[in-house]
Amino acid sequence: MDLQYKLLLYLDKRRVLTAMANSCESFLDECLDKGTNKFPPLRHLLEIDVMDLFNVFPELGDFLIQEPLQFQHICNKILFACINSIDSENKNNVQLMQVATNLRLKCVPQFLSNEKQPYYGGIMLKKGLLLDISKPNSYVFHTVWSCPEACEGNEVILQFIPKTPPKCYVCRSVLFENSGLRRCGEKVTATFISNDEFLPRKYFIVDDLISKLNVGNMYNLYVVVLKNNKSVWSVEESVILPAPITYPIPEDIEQLFETCEGVPWKFIYCLASTIGVRVCPLHCFMHVKISLLLSLVSVKANLLLGSSIINILVTGHETKYVLEIMSAATKFTNRSVYLGPHTSVQLSMIGGSGGICILPLSLYRSNQKQLSFILKTLETNKINIENSEIQLKCAVWALSNESKKIPFNNLSSVFDIVCRDCGQDYDDIAEFLLKNSLERQKKSKNEVTAINNLMAYINLIAGVHVSLDKSAENLLKSYFLSARRESSKVATIGSIGAFVTVSLTSARLCRRSVATIDDALFAIWLHVCGSPQPRFAPEEYLQTPPSIHELEQNMTKFKDWLEQFTGINFT
Template structure:
């Protein structure tokens, strides 16, 4: 009784009690002699802030977390008491079962952990929304009457029982007045829970399912009973940018100072830590750099809405490109590998929201419908699920051998940017690397693992930086795009411009700058020219990836001289 009084005081102090009385008055004023015989339900939606309740009355807040059904019954008692306190005679004809409070929670602390083998109290579930069904009806108010017409034998239930109840007077089996049934709508939502292979399905009622959006993380507050799981409320998980005062990993900070913030030096060195046990250090650097930029763009898209950099690697079908992609995908929050059979592209894209959807096999091996769905999602930014559309929130990593043999010949134009995969130029280095690994096998050491952790942490720190283009950078990108289109329209599609801008902005973001400069534009153009089909615009010696950063600086300087002549722009 003491806790119920405290709950009553809390509802009164937060004006909930006043809203209950107003709702009861409106309900009674609408009743007539004809409608009251139909036992109409009275529902009140009560949204409680748990943190506020714990601050005012900690005992009641803890009781709500520990025994939510008990607090639910207290709220029903309070609502019925408000109804009985109104000075109208018709109130006496309203039964207790007709009154119910729909309790919704917000600000639920995540300090407690529920035992998955013993669900007691309020249970918190964190999951990624994969899909939800079309709305279907459910019964929340049913009236059962006695066939012998016993007086006062009507039974009001908030569900359809498995076996009909019996009359408490004559013990006859009651029948349902189907005309008095009240129904709502609900959807069956499918969630992917972390560290669990099997999906979980929950019924989301009509006042909650408008909040659902495919591909987003939600915190569900549920009450588990013997027969079903009831979702009381759900909250959307919104990623926030890291504070400015967040410490940067020491090795990354030292590397940034040593490279003096120059993008091609710093990003080149960061990307070299990917796949160190798969291939030599300076091999496939174009691919590694594009993967690092893509990982950064994914996090930036979740926080600031920045454009996502997709990766399409062109070259021969070897295992190295797929293994490097798989190694880099571990740095993302989640990644999904699309199979060739029994796999829907839309499901894979939604499941990988906030991460990477990877195609380890060449594109021409996949079914045409899968490739079409992927290209449509990349081009439009929307995923067609059959029941609706969802926003694309993941990066697509793919590789292809010969685009001319594919039915979708414009696949490269959809991605916008093609990075250089395995074209056979690292054959000698890879053979020596494999021989050395065969003689002296070297596993993944602590330093390599720590380096990848530092890169992942650094990406999280810089993802929230919003970057703009200055006029000089924009003019350089535009001049290169127009000149390249005149040179070869097939290798430089319309989508290449958006890819160039996205890479340029991501490069500045990795260097912790809010404005992209000429160096970022030169770096983006260098990556674009390197991935162009042969014969490429620039001389081959300007597109190499040496193991020495000093040699890389000389290559970029020579590339700048060529770019000035190609675009007729002074850098």
Template sequence: MSDPFSLKESVLVYLDRSGCLEKLSEDCKQYNDPQQDEAVYRFCLSINPSDIIEVDPELGDFVLHDPLKATKLFQSVCFLAIKTLSLLEKIHTESQVNVILKYTHLPPFPEYTLDLCTFPRGNGLLKPVIVEGLVIAMTRVTKYTQGARFLCINEDCTCSTGYYHIRVHVPGATESATVRNDFSCKICNSQLKEDMKLRALGDKQLVELVPYKALNLLRGNQQPSLRYQSVTLFLRDELCNSMEIGHSYKVLGIPAHVHQWPHITWSIEANNIQSWEPESKISGTFQELLNTTVCSPWRFCAIAAHCFGLHISPPGLYNTLKLCLLLSLVQTTSDLKEMFHGLDILVCTNDSLILDRYINTKVNFNFYFIQLQNM
């Protein structure tokens, strides 16, 4: 293992090459307001794991497999940079620098992709992973404690003033892990009390994510005996309100075991969020039909409507209804705001049985995203 000084040197080299050092300088300017006094100063740094591996493979291993240790290294280097360059005079101790590492992506290997259909097992280090799924529920935005300052009640102790005892939120920690009344001084072992005037608050939101395969249960066909379980995502600060119910997302996050005695809850702290669309698979025969009838704007539609639901009614009947049901499935835009507004259909009939069967057949097709442009 390399010595800490060598690792910190590699961190500084990466910060300089990636432009994070310049961003750190810009972020310090917003805290230079003389009327603004805080105990903890938060800095978000976007990091590319691949670039870090090129600078120092060992540092890259920490970034990919031990995020807490990597954050500690970046925190130490950022503090030294701030003090050396005199970027922010309000910072007196390293603990006041709260560094958040935002991963741009992860290596495209299976071990960094988490399948929500397979519950993770093991008690090893919780490394960043990518999860894909559908949002089914979310809470309103609430507050949580980003960081707090504690003072020693022993007036003769050096920690009775200053910024020696700072606690900040880490992935997987509960509110009581950041703010409690039973912390003790690391020098004289006296009780610590919080300086309530300098508590830093942030936004928090909880989101329930399920695997996209869970939608197969809505098809109405006989399904295998599988159990789909959702996972709770913690969105914090700038990530709040970045997801919507019913939309699919690819989330880069850090799994964590939240200890709430006597229970242990498994959740994921979101680190980066991207919109995601499941891959649509069109059969070769269907694609060949589309290529053959591309010369006419209506021939493909007529053949598709004619073949739709042949097991329900004889060919040639309900063609208008079948065409409307098929049109309600087609999406011709990639705009996420418009993808969830389908075609509304009003049907008046005396034979509700046939209509019900056609609608059930149409529901089975809802899980295939057929992109038909310029029909």
């Protein structure tokens, strides 16, 4: 059977022909006034379920994927035939070039699209993050060209604007465009960036597809290559679904969790040591590594659940190794963007959506305009673009030295975790660097397995819904009020939100649906460690030692101090 007949049967079976006929009847009813409404366009929105099409007529589905323009041409002729089948005088004034079907594809199997083909080969799949949308402007549905000699019935309709005017078929005169009969639609220029391509690409998005676009979201674009440009037929938002709670976790991590007896700071301490193993020794910069791990999980959870994101500020005189650790930690996320002093802050934060935006230089080296925009964005959790706002969907990792430009309490009010005094363990780091310079260490199989397991574990637990139990809530409230009485500069208004976010993320890392008092204790300890001196708690309780046994002793002493500070008994 011919493909045209198969397509006609398929459209009739799915009752699409009835919808086409209804559109044609409405179109002909609007064509009553021939003088003012001459040659109006008819655009019928035709949605094709590609999986269903393959199920009914496999060869027709393959024809759509490989030859989409011919498939659309057949649909246009079917739509024009629907007009001619209607008993109306107005149909005699309608030409084939006035009607067209806008094909919108859904349920397209990705393995069937020509995603990696470097040249035109049917429908191609393009994936990208939407960076920017231009203001709407018009594009041509069709143009009408008339003969200057007024030859009868010699008006030509073209679905484009030709480079040279056509000629009359009768007198061979050069036709002129009747601009009053030009029909236009609406389009925008959308800029997308993909992980597979270095430079962003721009596509024209038209009519009904414009409403689907939101800056900062990931999209699948089904593109058909024309002679001079690319036509986007369908736009689908790429949505990642959370893994079920019953999905098995890596065996090594499960054994580690049992060894740590489910205690959050023990378990997270061991997991964080996997980050940056080739940058510094395992036990160095553990406070920074723990903070980075919590931030990575919060970004994934925001992508799946819309929960809050943990932003990090690292202060100190030695930030070189911290930046390298941050760069190593970006392997566990979908994307990362580095914000330089001459880079657009808006595009960088939008481009980092679903990932990390890193400030490689000190925060105070940014100009005043950049710095104020960064702080405002973190405080409001919104990115201002022209006359609108979009949600911030990336975590900001910043470095800073002490400066008198902005008081430290202002920074601690917008960053959820502050890591101080990062210049430490110089002897161990020097020995580590000397060893690597003398003998290049090869990446072992165990190291690769540990990184892959941690990456898989973060993806699995990011979709866990977590709530705060009453005991944890009471502890956070009591500490916040007690700290505010001591110093309102240390415990800012934004701190209470950071306490809750860190507590929930700690429970999520332990794969629990309820954040307990241990998670709240861990969040408070991280906050006190990042507070400016003089601190509330004794300094020896706030160190991140190289041994987990020493950390347990410090946490036990810190718990005793916190009981006295807040008046809450942990037992």
